[in-house]
Amino acid sequence: SQTIHQWPATLVQPVGSPLSLECTVEGTSNPNLYWYRQAAGRGLQLLFYSVGIGQISSEVPQNLSASRPQDRQFILSSKKLLLSDSGFYLCAWSVMGVIINGYTFGSGTRLTVV
């Protein structure tokens, strides 16, 4: 069966520090991969998605970047964190295909920038 792993679960980082969040998927090939951010009490904002290795689509211009170095690995990064980067970061995957199926979300990373 397919599983998605996301780490770390919680993170407290100072303003201006770098960030690296990792997500890996097991049990499937060629997944669509996604990074979403959820501010406290708010909805789900799409940050990046990827339909293949090295293919990244950015939804919101900001100081974050994403990379997909391997088929089932998706990394979210920042060179210098801002206070506004605080939030709940969720990785998700879906089956590759013409029609989107439901996502499966990872357990999330709660990031607090201080």
Add this chain to the structure above:
Amino acid sequence: GENVEQHPSTLSVQEGDSAVIKCTYSDSASNYFPWYKQELGKRPQLIIDIRSNVGEKKDQRIAVTLNKTAKHFSLHITETQPEDSAVYFCAASPSDTGRRALTFGSGTRLQVQP
């Protein structure tokens, strides 16, 4: 791009009553509409979905209806229980040639009073 509006933002019902959450979407080519439930501090989980070739789908106490002409879809929960308390998100998929990512509504916080 796609825009999904969700109402109400908060909903309080008595245990045993029904709850209805409504969403509208803007892209007439959208063809897949999932609903997610997110408990406090947890990841969103898919609870039910519907495709554009179906008008209604039911799974025990949960049902979803879709009106493609009016571009709206709704989640119906009958005989609500305290464990139904959570935030619910609707979402819509893009057209087959659009971006491969779901657009989410802003969420509805459902509180079931015992």
